[in-house]
Structure formats: structure tokens, C-alpha cells
Amino acid sequence: MSEVGEVLAERVFWIDREMLKRYADASGDQNPIHQDEAFAKSVGLPDVIAHGMLTMALVGKYVSDWGGGSRTVKEFSARFVKPVIVPSGEKVDLTVSATVSELVEGCARLTISATSKGVKVLGMAKALVAF
């Protein structure tokens, strides 16, 4: 039984360029800032960046695993505060943790933290999960 204040185990997802390509194909978002280094730099980015929605999808996986599957997630929201920068040939971390902040009618509201290389990438990240 969950209670308010429960801290969920931290988990690390690893993101590389190959994952960005696969996510682009699966989501339909082929914006070149997520695949083409020269293009990304030409628009002022430090390097290729991950799709914010890929970051959110991985956090969604973290949340739904805790709830017991994709069908348990009722609400999910986040603000994209900093990009996850994905240099060529590297695997960069997405480190996720969460706390139970409220219990409502068979659901837990989670307050989520997501960082990459120690930098907060999602703000105000929350989910409502049935358990």
C-alpha cells in the first residue's frame, strides 16, 4: 500500500542517436534537430537534442511500470525546461525518480524528477496513476 511521501526507486534510461532515430520513426516527428548535428548547430543548439516527447515517453515508462502497466496512467504532464543533449557515439542518461504526493480514489499522484548529466530536463512533471 502506497502512502504520501513514499519515494520511488530511481531509474536510469540511456539515450543515444539510434534511439532518437527509432523514436522519430515511431512518433512521426522527423524534425532534423533530433538527428542532424550540422542542422542542430545551425539553429543555435549545442548538438543534436532528444525529442522532449521521447524524454516524456521514457518517464511515462517509469511511471507505468510502477503502476503495473500502460493502462494505469490516467494523467501525465511535464514542462520541457532543458534539452537532453545527445552527442554522437555517446549514451546519455535520463535519470528519473518520483515521490507520491497525494492519494485520490485508488490513484496516486506522483511528483517526478528527471535529469540528464545532472541537469533538470523536465519541470512540474506529474502523473496520476491507478494502483
Add this chain to the structure above:
Amino acid sequence: MLNPDSVGRTFHGAKPVSVTQSEISAFAEVIGESDFSVAPPTFSIRLTLEQSQAILSDPEVGLDWSRVVHGDQKFEIHRPIVAGDVFVTSATIESHKVLAGNEIVTVRSDLHSTGDLVLSSWSTLVVRA
């Protein structure tokens, strides 16, 4: 700059959107989800983002999509999406404001199946000055 008259307008998808098992499986695989029986929580972005882009880029609405950055995102999921779902889609421009020269637009997308609301999502898009 977004045409202020478009705030509050709802745009309806030209045709229903069908969901296939291979689309759900491909999306799930990327994030390491092995249960393909329902779509992952953020899957619906595949169904709605393109429509939002088409609506906002319409000359009558006037948003410059080439300078859009995704600001935030929210989903309310009334039941999980499954293969075989056919959705009637709509998108509503809920708000528009200008902050320090950047335009901030919130678009709500709704997916209905046989009259029932299955999912709503809100995308806040920032058009950089």
C-alpha cells in the same frame, strides 16, 4: 503572429484516424515496453501533433511553425488506446499570449471514439522571437 480571432476556435480533423498494432508496437519498443496490448501513455502525440501543426500553420491562423519549441505537454487518458481504434479528432486553440516577444500558444487535442472522449492532450508551443 497568430491571428487573435483563432483563439477559442475548434478545428475538426478532415477524416478519422485509425490506430494499427504495428504503430503501437513500434512506439512501445523504443521505450522498452514489452506489453503491446495497449498504447503507452504518450502515444497519442503521434496522432495529434501533425494535425496541430497543420492547423496552426494555416495562413488564416498564421503561426510560424519553423520557430516552434514544445513548452509543455499534458495528457488526460480516459481509457487506453488500443489497436483498431478509430478516432474523430479535433483541436482547439485555447490560449495565446506574447511574453518578451515570444508567442505562447496552447492547443487542446481531443480524441473521440463512437462519441466518447477517450483522450485529451494539451500542447503548449512557444514561437521564439
